[in-house]
Amino acid sequence: xxxxxxxxxxxxxxxxxxxxxxxxxxxxxxxxxxxxxxxxxxxxxxxxxxxxxxxxxxxxxxxxxxxxxxxxxxxxxxxxxxxxxxxxxxxxxxxxxxxxxxxxxxxxxxxxxxxxxxxxxxxxxxxxxxxxxxxxxxxxxxxxxxxxxxxxxxxxxxxxxxxxxxxxxxxxxxxxxxxxxxxxxxxxxxxxxxxxxxxxxxxxxxxxxxxxxxxxxxxxxxxxxxxxxxxxxxxxxxxxxxxxxxxxxxxxxxxxxxxxxxxxx
Amino acid sequence: xxxxxxxxxxxxxxxxxxxxxxxxxxxxxxxxxxxxxxxxxxxxxxxxxxxxxxxxxxxxxxxxxxxxxxxxxxxxxxxxxxxxxxxxxxxxxxxxxxxxxxxxxxxxxxxxxxxxxxxxxxxxxxxxxxxxxxxxxxxxxxxxxxxxxxxxxxxxxxxxxxxxxxxxxxxxxxxxxxxxxxxxxxxxxxxxxxxxxxxxxxxxxxxxxxxxxxxxxxxxxxxxxxxxxxx
Numbered sequence: 001x002x003x004x005x006x007x008x009x010x011x012x013x014x015x016x017x018x019x020x021x022x023x024x025x026x027x028x029x030x031x032x033x034x035x036x037x038x039x040x041x042x043x044x045x046x047x048x049x050x051x052x053x054x055x056x057x058x059x060x061x062x063x064x065x066x067x068x069x070x071x072x073x074x075x076x077x078x079x080x081x082x083x084x085x086x087x088x089x090x091x092x093x094x095x096x097x098x099x100x101x102x103x104x105x106x107x108x109x110x111x112x113x114x115x116x117x118x119x120x121x122x123x124x125x126x127x128x129x130x131x132x133x134x135x136x137x138x139x140x141x142x143x144x145x146x147x148x149x150x151x152x153x154x155x156x157x158x159x160x161x162x163x164x165x166x167x168x169x170x171x172x173x174x175x176x177x178x179x180x181x182x183x184x185x186x187x188x189x190x191x192x193x194x195x196x197x198x199x200x201x202x203x204x205x206x207x208x209x210x211x212x213x214x215x216x217x218x219x220x221x222x223x224x225x226x227x228x229x230x231x232x233x234x235x236x237x238x239x240x241x242x243x244x245x246x247x248x249x250x251x252x253x254x255x256x257x258x259x260x261x262x263x264x265x
Numbered sequence: 266x267x268x269x270x271x272x273x274x275x276x277x278x279x280x281x282x283x284x285x286x287x288x289x290x291x292x293x294x295x296x297x298x299x300x301x302x303x304x305x306x307x308x309x310x311x312x313x314x315x316x317x318x319x320x321x322x323x324x325x326x327x328x329x330x331x332x333x334x335x336x337x338x339x340x341x342x343x344x345x346x347x348x349x350x351x352x353x354x355x356x357x358x359x360x361x362x363x364x365x366x367x368x369x370x371x372x373x374x375x376x377x378x379x380x381x382x383x384x385x386x387x388x389x390x391x392x393x394x395x396x397x398x399x400x401x402x403x404x405x406x407x408x409x410x411x412x413x414x415x416x417x418x419x420x421x422x423x424x425x426x427x428x429x430x431x432x433x434x435x436x437x438x439x440x441x442x443x444x445x446x447x448x449x450x451x452x453x454x455x456x457x458x459x460x461x462x463x464x465x466x467x468x469x470x471x472x473x474x475x476x477x478x479x480x481x482x483x484x485x486x487x488x489x490x491x492x493x494x495x496x
Contacts, residue, residue, distance in 0.1 A: 022359060022440075031459050035443075053359060053440035067348035068358055172458025197460030227348055227356070 020049045021232045024061070024069035026140055027170045029215070030054035032190035032259050037252050038245075046239050048232045056139030056170065064088060064218075067225035070233040072218040075188075076140035080216045088225075089218040093241055096249050096260040097214045100144060102205040103175075103192060104130070104184040112184070112204040121205045122152035125184050129163065132156070133178035133185045136166025140213075145186045148210065188213055190259035215260070217241070240264070268466035272474070275467060283468075287475065290448040293361055293435070294428040297368030301424055304369075305376030306417065310406045312377070313384035314392070324381060330374035335367075336433030342367040343437050359440040364448070367434040372424040379420035384409050387416075418487050422480055429476060449475075 029035060030052060039050050055063065057074040064072045065088050072089065074080060083089045102112060102121060110128035115121035125132055134156070135142035149156045156164045165183060167174045171191045178185035179201045187195075192203065217240055219233040239245045246262035253259070275283045312324055344350050346358040346366075357363045387409060395405055410417070432450035439446030441455060449472045456465035 022442075027458070030455075051359065051440070051442040051445055053442060063347075066350075067353070170458050172460060176457065176460060195460040197462055225348065227353075 019047050019232060020051060021070035021229050021236060022051045022053060022068070023071045023073050023236075024064045025052050025054045025072075026057045026060060026074045026215075027054045027172070028075070028141075028188045028191045029073060029260075031170075031172050032194045033254065034190070034249070034252055034260060038248060041248055042236065042239055042245070045244065046235050048236055050236060056135070056137045057143070058138030058140075064220050067220065067227060070220055070228045070230075071236060072220065073215065074140055074218075075213055075215045076143050077214055077216060079140075079143065080218055083218060087223070088221055090221045090230075092216050092218040093237065094263055094265045095215045095217045095240055096246075096262045096264070097212060098189050098260050099206065100141065100186055100211040100213050101189050101192060101203045102184055102186055103178070103201050104204045105182040106200045106202050107182075108204050110184065115205060118148060118205065118208045118210045119152045122148050122154060126152075126154050126156075126159075126163070131163050131165060131178075131181050131183035133174050133181065133183040134164060134166045135171065135174050136168045137170070139171075141171060141186060141188060144211075144213070148186070151210070190254075193254050193257055193259060214263075267463045269470055271463055272467035272470035275471060276474075283471065285444065286447050286449055286452050287471065289361065289446075290429060290450075290472070291475070293364045293448060294368060294425060296365045297372060297428050298421065298425050300365070300369040301373040301376050301428075302421055305373045305424070306380050306410055306420075307406050308373075309377040309380035309382075309420075310384045310409050313381050314388050314405055314409060324378070327374045327378040327381065331378050333371065333374070334433060335371055335431040336437065338371045339367050339434035339437035342370060342434065346438065358438060359442060359446060361439070361446060363438040364435045364446060367438045368428045368431065371431060371434055372428050375427055376420050376424045379423055380413075380417055383413050383416045383420060387413050415487050415491060418483055422483055425479060426476065429472070429479075 241264035441451040
């Protein structure tokens with residue numbers, strides 16, 4: 001019996017080792033359709049098959065810390081740098097960026113269109129009595145959103161369940177909730193452009209430096225996780241950061257709009 | 266209505282992705298069902314026909330486990346199969362095998378508890394006969410299972426229904442990886458999060474149609490067999 005289990009396990013792991021890696025990823029890169037577009041090209045160029053597990057940035061990092069992934073592709077630079085500093089990541093590279101936007105009902109009860117900076121925008125949302133739908137899931141977007149409330153000196157948790165609604169779900173699910181409740185939502189631009197259930201919601205605030213959204217790629221450290229497919233993860237990282245990978249990322253468009261801007265270092 | 270016509274279109278155009286996902290759903294849930302039936306049916310029967318201290322507690326436990334949330338089962342199997350977990354060396358996380366294990370854990374108590382009910386009522390009828398004939402132990406379990414096979418199909422269908430419909434366990438241990446571990450329910454969750462509500466609903470309709478097909482098949486076979494038996 002033990003022999004049988006070992007055989008089965010070997011058959012599976014041999015299959016997994018060959019030329020396949022698991023990427024622990026943020027949801028926006030999947031929901032925006034980037035992987036559907038990018039991964040076939042990557043497979044053709046490098047022969048590596050990439051299996052994407054798309055969860056929030058917080059969960060992706062935790063999964064990678066348990067060695068359940070070969071590569072981390074998320075968007076929360078401080079958390080990624082801590083991941084490397086703690087020895088879980090080999091190194092981190094910038095990959096691409098886009099920006100966050102605040103969407104809300106077209107009627108715009110908080111008059112975000114008139115806000116001159118993001119701090120003012122957050123304060124206006126709070127003062128207007130309008131609802132705000134938050135990810136509430138420790139994702140990259142959630143971390144960014146909390147930093148914005150902090151900068152605006154607003155204790156959003158005090159209004160939790162009243163005007164501040166923490167969905168504890170992914171970006172898309174939170175947008176579904178927010179749109180249905182005519183609430184404001186902080187979202188990455190890529191997910192919003194591709195999102196198909198906008199109803200009467202539109203982008204009401206954008207283009208502020210504080211809303212910059214950097215994506216990074218981090219191979220999991222083989223010293224910490226001996227099972228990782230270090231070579232394949234390295235090949236994929238190199239390809240993503242190469243001229244070919246970078247121009248492929250920059251060429252991806254939805255409805256004539258680019259969703260991600262390459263800036264690998 | 267849009268969802269229904271979209272579901273219809275996906276089916277008649279033999280949409281390749283759809284059938285891949287559908288086939289994985291069937292494969293995973295039927296495999297889990299087979300494991301669960303092989304364990305659950307004898308277990309439920311054994312608990313119905315034997316008497317030992319703690320038996321009532323075992324049955325209570327099965328009934329409690331019937332209400333186990335799929336997401337909890339998924340989390341437990343994840344912690345077991347994770348590279349940092351005790352079975353991590355097998356490298357099974359994010360594979361269909363992991364999904365089969367999770368669903369088998371989820372539905373074994375359902376099949377065991379329901380079959381326990383079925384056999385228990387049969388046992389009141391049969392116990393004297395079996396006792397006088399000296400049929401005990403494994404032979405008695407087998408005899409009960411054969412005799413109650415028609416009534417037990419409902420238990421099995423209940424298990425299948427739970428397995429094919431759950432999303433909480435498979436999304437954690439499978440990871441909803443495209444072309445590898447994406448099944449109907451996780452695809453529905455993904456399309457919902459993309460805001461493609463019509464597509465998500467149409468996938469739901471396809472899943473329901475599959476369930477209908479399986480149920481009709483099983484019940485049809487049962488009716489046919491019963492008729493032949495008494496003809």
